[in-house]
Amino acid sequence: MRFLRSVKDEMKLVxxxxxxxxxxxxxxxxxxxxxxxxxxxxxxxxFQKLLTMFVTHR
Known part of the structure; x- marks a missing residue:
């Protein structure tokens, strides 16, 4: 419970x-x-257009 209380206190400081x-x-x-x-x-x-041009113009 102490942890939760400290979390609550820290949240007030945000x-x-x-x-x-x-x-x-x-x-x-x-x-x-x-x-x-x-x-x-x-x-x-x-890149898709360049790759297509490279592959089809062989």
């Missing part, structure tokens, strides 16, 4: 982000994920 900060950070993660997905998708498409 400085939680505001809703504005939380929304901003969430949007940053979402936008970064979209940009990375687009970049990786473009790289995949380019």
């Amino acid at each position: 400085q939680w982000p505001t809703w504005k900060e939380n929304r901003h950070d969430t949007m940053t993660v979402i936008m970064t994920s979209i940009v990375c997905a687009l970049f990786l998708g473009a790289c995949d498409w380019i």
Whole structure:
């Protein structure tokens, strides 16, 4: 029980982000994920086209 009490006391000391900060950070993660997905998708498409050209033009 002492452990749980100390956890509760520590949780009171945490400085939680505001809703504005939380929304901003969430949007940053979402936008970064979209940009990375687009970049990786473009790289995949380019490599697929190059590999297809290499294999079919032998």
